[in-house]
Amino acid sequence: MEELTEVRVWIGVVGVIPREGCELLSSDKGAFVNFLTLASSDSEYRSKVNGALSHYRLEPLEFEDVRPLSVSDRPSKEISAIAAELEENRNPQHVRYATFNTFPRMM
DSSP, X not given: OOOOOXXXXXXXXXXXXXXXXXXXXXXXXXXXXXXXXXXXXHHHHHHHHHHHHHHTTEEEEEEEEEEEOOGGGOOOHHHHHHHHHHHHHOOTTOEEEEEEEEEEOOO
């Protein structure tokens, strides 16, 4: 019997750099970004975020602190609003991102 796993909002910080053709980030920058999506596991979260990164022409460097979002995280208003939208719409395909916290890249 397959165990039913709860689908909920997951969050993680993803370090990214732009690929050729990326319009979200200039080539001399990298960024740390909170990505949120509905998922039931770490692997599902990473799979969905990797798909979104590919779409936006971003290369993941690392995933940090991947976990289900909790009120005990005391999320910012921006993160709370994104999470509420994901919960309300319940679209399993949606992957949302918050502010890009950029850093310079040595080329």
